[in-house]
Structures are given as structure tokens and as C-alpha cells.
Amino acid sequence: MRLTVHLDSNANTEVKVLGENDTLMIIGKDVISDSEMTNIEWFFKALNYSTIIKSELELQRGSVYEKVKLVNLNEDEDNLEIPTVKIYPDCIFSSHIRRFVQHMDDETLQNKKHPIKLISLNKWVSDSLTYDKVATMLFKNYEKFAKKYPIYTLIEDNQESIMWDDGFSIRPRWMNKFEYYQFKMFNNLNIKCYEI
Amino acid sequence: MKYNIAVQIFGQLRMWENSEQYRDFFEFLNTHVDSVDVFGSFWDDEYSRENQKAGKFNFFTDLELVPIPEVIYKGLWRWGYCLMKSRNLRKEYQNKTNKTYDLVIMMRPDLRIDIGFEEDERERCREVLTGFLNTLKNKKMIYRTWLQKEISNSSIKPFDVDDKVIYATEEAADLFCLGFNHLHNNPDSPFHSAYHTDPISYIKMFNLLVSPFNIIAPFAFFDLVRHHYLKDIDLTTEPQYDEELKKVKTLEEVKNIVKKHL
Numbered sequence: 001m002r003l004t005v006h007l008d009s010n011a012n013t014e015v016k017v018l019g020e021n022d023t024l025m026i027i028g029k030d031v032i033s034d035s036e037m038t039n040i041e042w043f044f045k046a047l048n049y050s051t052i053i054k055s056e057l058e059l060q061r062g063s064v065y066e067k068v069k070l071v072n073l074n075e076d077e078d079n080l081e082i083p084t085v086k087i088y089p090d091c092i093f094s095s096h097i098r099r100f101v102q103h104m105d106d107e108t109l110q111n112k113k114h115p116i117k118l119i120s121l122n123k124w125v126s127d128s129l130t131y132d133k134v135a136t137m138l139f140k141n142y143e144k145f146a147k148k149y150p151i152y153t154l155i156e157d158n159q160e161s162i163m164w165d166d167g168f169s170i171r172p173r174w175m176n177k178f179e180y181y182q183f184k185m186f187n188n189l190n191i192k193c194y195e196i
Numbered sequence: 197m198k199y200n201i202a203v204q205i206f207g208q209l210r211m212w213e214n215s216e217q218y219r220d221f222f223e224f225l226n227t228h229v230d231s232v233d234v235f236g237s238f239w240d241d242e243y244s245r246e247n248q249k250a251g252k253f254n255f256f257t258d259l260e261l262v263p264i265p266e267v268i269y270k271g272l273w274r275w276g277y278c279l280m281k282s283r284n285l286r287k288e289y290q291n292k293t294n295k296t297y298d299l300v301i302m303m304r305p306d307l308r309i310d311i312g313f314e315e316d317e318r319e320r321c322r323e324v325l326t327g328f329l330n331t332l333k334n335k336k337m338i339y340r341t342w343l344q345k346e347i348s349n350s351s352i353k354p355f356d357v358d359d360k361v362i363y364a365t366e367e368a369a370d371l372f373c374l375g376f377n378h379l380h381n382n383p384d385s386p387f388h389s390a391y392h393t394d395p396i397s398y399i400k401m402f403n404l405l406v407s408p409f410n411i412i413a414p415f416a417f418f419d420l421v422r423h424h425y426l427k428d429i430d431l432t433t434e435p436q437y438d439e440e441l442k443k444v445k446t447l448e449e450v451k452n453i454v455k456k457h458l
Contacts, residue, residue: 031291048370049291052284055374059280064382089401129378133402136370140296141338188339190403 002082003054003065003128007046008073009034015053023065025053040178043072043121044139051135054128064128070135072122080123083196090190092126092134094119096159097195100152100175100183115155119193121182133189137181145184146177158195199229199329202297202366204373206282207275209238210306210445211421212247217309219255221415224311224318228325233257233297235289237282238305239264239274243445260285269380272359272394275304276376283373298332300369303361308424311415324413332365339368339404344418346408347396356392360418363409371402422450429454 004024011028018024027046034042047070058064067087071078080095087093098118103109126134152175154162164173175183186193203222218234225232236253238244240261253259262281268274279302290296312318331337342363347355364372375398379387387397399406409416419427422441426432435441437457441450 045291049287051370051374052287052291055280055377056284058377058381059277062381064377128382129401132371132374132378136367136374138296138367138370141367144336188403 001061001063001065002067002069003057004069004071004078004082005050005054005131006071006073006078007043007050009042009046011073013053015057023057025050025057027053039074040142041139043074044137044142047072047135048138051132054131054135058128065131066127067125068128068131069125070123070131076120076122078123080125082125087125087127089127089129090133091192091194092119092124092130093194093196094124095196096120096123097157097193098154098179099156100179101155102151104153104155104172116152116183117193117195118179118182118186119195120159121178125196130191133191134185137185141185142178142181146181148177149175149180149183151175152183199298199333200295201225201229201232201299201301202286202369203232203234203301203303204237204279204282204286204369205234205303205305206237206278207239207304208278208306209241209244209247211447212243212252212305213446214306214308214421215247215252217307218305221309221311222255224321224415225325228322228329229298231295233286233289233295235282235286236260236305237262237278237285239278258285258289271389271391273380273389275359276380276394276398279373280376283370287370297366297369299329300364300366301361302364302369302373303418304359304420306421307360307418308421309415309418312413321413321415324411325415328411337365337405339371339402340365341368341372341399341404341406342409343395343406344409344416347406353390353393354388355396356390357396359392359395360420362395364404368402368404372398372404375399375401421447425450426454 002022006026008026009029011026012030013028014026016024027050031049032046067082069082099115101115102112153172162172163170222232234256236256236259238261240263244261312321343357344361345358347357349355378401379385379389379397440453
């Protein structure tokens, strides 16, 4: 049994049964008003709200969803196929992956040789437990902890350019606030990112 | 500093003639913080409805009487089910009000709560609570839960723990309360379920950090009303007829059963 969650500030909240094995949940503007809210705030609040509906659905069914897909339709389109293979806890998959390396310009400062991978939070799939871990990341902690993390530099993005114009030169960009918060929380929650 | 506390009281409503102690506890908390919001999720049974009619929940922020499921399992199954419902009640309120919490307290409704009956004891309780809240904010804790007792590995079970009161940061509480579905509604779940073990399974599945209360104050040592009564009359806290005592709703009924067995 699979659940697809769409976050869409242009739509209204609803749950649709699409077939024997598929359910679609839309979290929309009627439950998370987008007035006086940044895109990031809306995203975390809508994502967080989805855990209420999802947990109630799972309680009614008496069974958790085997696979849960999240797409933030405000930022991306739903072209991600849910894998047919088993998805294990603490693993999260996406077709959009970024790789960051520590101290790219000075290897003598590196603590870690291999880059770390981060999936795009706008489009991913996981098991139900991992979905709950990710969806419980709170906007209040984003406000409290998120910061630029220049220790890590983006060395690969399989869908977007890694280059950044900082006003003086065009160079690979640093890990931004949103990615740093994701990185920090995924470390706390023991979540591993994989490309599909 | 500004603190917001949420309290989730949940499960089988019992001993609610004791509700004044809860009201006193929240007033005590309220003297140190900006707000205390209280959420109740109890089974929709005659006892809960009687108390609702009598206005015994009028100090609650929100209340839900939960329909009793047709199939009920043993141990802490009902505890976990109601805990999850109480989480969602709190989350709906938070979504409407845009409110966040520094601390979430999850507790049963049949506790005896001692917040210090003598003035000097009360004063010390105030200091201890302030110290605890300051630690919470200063250390910027996330994903942390506090249990009344340490996790025990000495029983035949893989582990067990006390289930009366659990303190948690907001994000830890949000996850902890979802544990029910992943323990009981997941055919692949490797976690153990038994009386007094479910809370530890919830903690382990989400990698939550856990500490025993390092709070030396009466309000951090909650006891069940029925156990307190038994101790008060010098009886063991777990007599052979404890199962019988668990089934009744009022202290008067507890007293009658004890009288019958004496």
C-alpha cells in the first residue's frame, strides 16, 4: 500500500483513494493559510500537518503504508516513480540528489574524504517510519538552527547548476540554510539519502 | 524567558474526583511560564461523559472523547492508541493557533500529584522547575524525552519503564506519540510490546535521546492514586488483586475492593 502526499498551496486539502494500492493526500491552503508566511514556513507547516492525517489513516486501516512519497508541488512536479522494491526504515530516496564535500579548497582541513549526499526535500520517497521522522522537522527549529555552512561546498547536483554568482566571482555554492537544517536533522534522526 | 507548555492527559479516565490536583499542578506550572495548554483524550465511556457533563474538564484547552475500538489488545495498546489521538488533538490546535511549545508533558489521568504542600517545600519546587526549564532553553535541546525512572533491563522483558508521566521537547513528543502505529500497525516492526515496554520501543524506533528525571522534587515523582492509597494504609502497592483494582474508576470503588480483601 502506497501513499502519495502533495503539498500544494493552490489546492484544498483532501484524501483520494486512487486504486486498490494507492492513496493521494493533498495538503492545501485551507488548512495551512499562506498569508504572511514564507515558502519555507508554509512547506514545514504543511509537511508537519500531513502527519496528523497520515497517522489517522494508518490507525483506521490498522496498517502503516509501505511506501510514502512526498512532492512539494509549489517547487517541483510529481514525476517520481515509487520504487517497486522494498524500502527499509531510515532510508530516503529521490531522483534529485546533491553532493557536498568538506573544505573543497583545502584538503588539509578535511575531516572526511567522501562527500555527503542530500536528497531534495521537495521530492522523495521513504517508508512510513522515515516519513514521520522527516515530516516532524519543525519550522521553529529551522528558525532556531538553520545557517549557512561554508564548510561544505556543493560539488554535484544532478538536476541544477552547482555554480553560484556571489557578486565577485562565479563559483560552486556553499551549503545553504535549508540544506544545513536538513543535514543536521538527518544526522539526529539517522536518515540515509539515496539516489533513484 | 518565555515558555509554553502543553500537557496531554490521555487514556482511561479514572479517579477524576481527583481533578483538583491536576488543576493545582497546572496553576503551579503557570506561575513560571507564559502558558499551559491542557489537552484531554479519553475513552468515550459513561464515566468520561458524566465528568464532561459535570464540567470537570473546564480547565482544558481542548477535549476529545475517543470511540473505543472494537478490537483491543493487551498491555499498553490502549495507552498508545489514546496517546496518538492526544498528539493529533494538540497538533490540530497548534495548526489553528500557530503556537509552539518548549515542553510537552504526557500523563495519565489517575495520578496523585504532589506539588509541595508546605510553603518551604513549594518554594523549593518552584526553584527546581525554573532550573529545569532554563536547562531546556539554554541547551537548545531537541529530540529529548525524560522518564520518571531509568530504563530497566533486569526483567524478563528486553526492557521496561514507568508509563505514568513522560516529558519531552515538542519534536520528540510529536514523534514519540506516533510510535503506536509503527509498533502495532506495522507487520515488519521488530520492536517488543508488553506491559511497560511500549514507551521504550517508541523511543528506540525514532532514535530519541532519553534521560531519567534528574529533578529532586515532589512534582517529579508521580504516583497512581490507587497506589498512594494502598501505601497510605500500609499495604503493598501491588497486591494480588491489583488487576481487580485496575478495572474500577473511582477511589471509592478501590476502597471497597480493599475492604473486601482485608
